[in-house]
Amino acid sequence: MATENGLPETGQAETADYPLVGQHPSIVKLRELIDKVAATDVTVLITGESGVGKEVVARTIHARASRRNGPFVPVNCAAIPHELLESEMFGHERGAFSGAAGARGGLFLTANGGTIFLDEIGEMPLALQAKLLRVLEDGAVRPVGADRWTPVNVRVIAASNTDLPAAVKKGAFREDLFYRLQVLPIVIPPLRERRSDIPILIEHFLARMRARMPGRTWTVSREAMVQLWSYDWPGNVRELEHMIERLVILSENGEIHAGLLPPNLAPDTRWTDARPPAELSASGINLTALVRELEGRMINEALKQTGGNKQAAARLLGLKRTTFAAKLRRCGVIAVEPRRADQRQPKGPA
Numbered sequence: 001m002a003t004e005n006g007l008p009e010t011g012q013a014e015t016a017d018y019p020l021v022g023q024h025p026s027i028v029k030l031r032e033l034i035d036k037v038a039a040t041d042v043t044v045l046i047t048g049e050s051g052v053g054k055e056v057v058a059r060t061i062h063a064r065a066s067r068r069n070g071p072f073v074p075v076n077c078a079a080i081p082h083e084l085l086e087s088e089m090f091g092h093e094r095g096a097f098s099g100a101a102g103a104r105g106g107l108f109l110t111a112n113g114g115t116i117f118l119d120e121i122g123e124m125p126l127a128l129q130a131k132l133l134r135v136l137e138d139g140a141v142r143p144v145g146a147d148r149w150t151p152v153n154v155r156v157i158a159a160s161n162t163d164l165p166a167a168v169k170k171g172a173f174r175e176d177l178f179y180r181l182q183v184l185p186i187v188i189p190p191l192r193e194r195r196s197d198i199p200i201l202i203e204h205f206l207a208r209m210r211a212r213m214p215g216r217t218w219t220v221s222r223e224a225m226v227q228l229w230s231y232d233w234p235g236n237v238r239e240l241e242h243m244i245e246r247l248v249i250l251s252e253n254g255e256i257h258a259g260l261l262p263p264n265l266a267p268d269t270r271w272t273d274a275r276p277p278a279e280l281s282a283s284g285i286n287l288t289a290l291v292r293e294l295e296g297r298m299i300n301e302a303l304k305q306t307g308g309n310k311q312a313a314a315r316l317l318g319l320k321r322t323t324f325a326a327k328l329r330r331c332g333v334i335a336v337e338p339r340r341a342d343q344r345q346p347k348g349p350a
């Protein structure tokens with residue numbers, strides 16, 4: 001179903017502050033997996049490139065679990081100095097080390113009854129990895145300097161954007177801990193492998209901006225959408241999110257047009273006029289991007305020439321109507337221009 005903007009619905013999960021938006025089959029599957037995982041207490045390892053949504057998934061698991069009313073405690077293992085990480089996680093006794101004036105409970109105790117999210121687990125020092133393994137196995141923590149174990153009821157979700165199996169091979173990550181965490185692996189694909197979610201995420205971020213700035217609306221031009229769609233998003237959803245915030249600020253009369261996009265999003269400048277290069281230069285080309293770009297341009301052009309009539313546009317391109325419709329969905333270009341009242345509908349299903 002489409003929203004009033006003509007954009008598809010976001011299909012988001014119910015976690016209000018950290019919604020998991022997307023309808024790509026990989027995200028639909030991910031939601032199913034989240035539901036299964038949330039019904040259990042097993043340890044989960046979430047992997048994926050930077051900005052793909054690992055924390056969003058961790059929060060969604062917690063929000064759907066029976067322990068949802070307990071705390072969700074994120075710990076960035078890369079941000080805490082190695083020598084402090086153990087006492088941060090497990091607490092310490094008074095005088096356990098210089099500077100430990102009073103006893104402290106630690107983050108595992110803070111997370112009691114809830115979930116601890118160990119982000120960037122690959123950065124955890126080896127000695128601490130061994131201690132974490134014991135905690136996972138025994139369900140108890142031992143504060144630094146203490147000789148007693150304190151039972152904790154904490155669900156552990158870990159995340160990594162580095163290649164943990166490679167770290168295991170190098171001896172930088174414990175194999176036994178890896179397998180303990182890996183009981184249920186969740187892999188989040190990069191955004192460029194689920195491009196059909198780009199327009200959906202854009203609509204989600206625009207809706208959030210509308211909520212922040214009541215009365216304002218923005219539309220994305222077809223050409224801008226094609227470029228946003230074609231870009232590879234190395235920083236994934238986070239990069240897209242920041243781009244939309246930036247484009248909203250730069251927009252003119254509520255229009256986000258291609259001219260506002262930074263140069264690195266522009267289609268390959270070695271290839272203008274929608275004409276493929278005559279020869280393959282020594283530096284090579286990105287054939288996939290080239291083909292995608294050509295498709296996007298031709299679809300746009302055909303729609304322009306036929307006043308938005310999809311059947312006629314398909315004929316112009318020598319495509320079956322269903323093939324054309326599939327390409328259109330893949331490009332997401334149709335989603336961006338709200339249908340004009342004066343525009344005639346082609347007969348039959350579009």
Ligand SMILES: Nc1ncnc2c1ncn2[C@@H]1O[C@H](COP(=O)(O)OP(=O)(O)OP(=O)(O)O)[C@@H](O)[C@H]1O
Nearest residue numbers: 019020021049050051052053054055056161237238
């Ligand atoms: N599917 C999604 N729907 C809506 N927002 C998303 C989605 N995925 C990611 N985001 C947003 O993108 C940003 C990055 O997400 P998140 O912090 O979960 O990524 P990450 O994989 O943990 O990144 P990093 O590896 O850099 O820690 C956040 O602002 C998050 O809200």
Ligand SMILES: [Mg+2]
Nearest residue numbers: 054055119159
């Ligand atoms: Mg993160």
